[in-house]
Amino acid sequence: MTYTPDYMGQNYQRGDINDDGKVDAEDLELLRRIIVSMPVNSAVRWAADINGDGVVNAIDLVMLASEQRCF
Ligand SMILES: [Ca+2]
Ligand SMILES: [Ca+2]
Numbered sequence: 001m002t003y004t005p006d007y008m009g010q011n012y013q014r015g016d017i018n019d020d021g022k023v024d025a026e027d028l029e030l031l032r033r034i035i036v037s038m039p040v041n042s043a044v045r046w047a048a049d050i051n052g053d054g055v056v057n058a059i060d061l062v063m064l065a066s067e068q069r070c071f
Helices: 023-036 040-048 056-069
Strands: none
Touching: 023 056, 040 056
């Protein structure tokens, strides 16, 4: 099953993984899940790839977390 945000088809903002218009702890939690195993479509994957290197991994999580100061 692929995660599809509520507002599919709109322009994604990098880091705003659930596409609700803000980057917050919910996006951080989603990014964690994507890294672990959650399948997502290419638009969501793009939004989750914070540093834009084509891979969604722990580096993106750290970058997003540091922006959110969650750690
Ligand atoms: Ca968001
Ligand atoms: Ca990345």
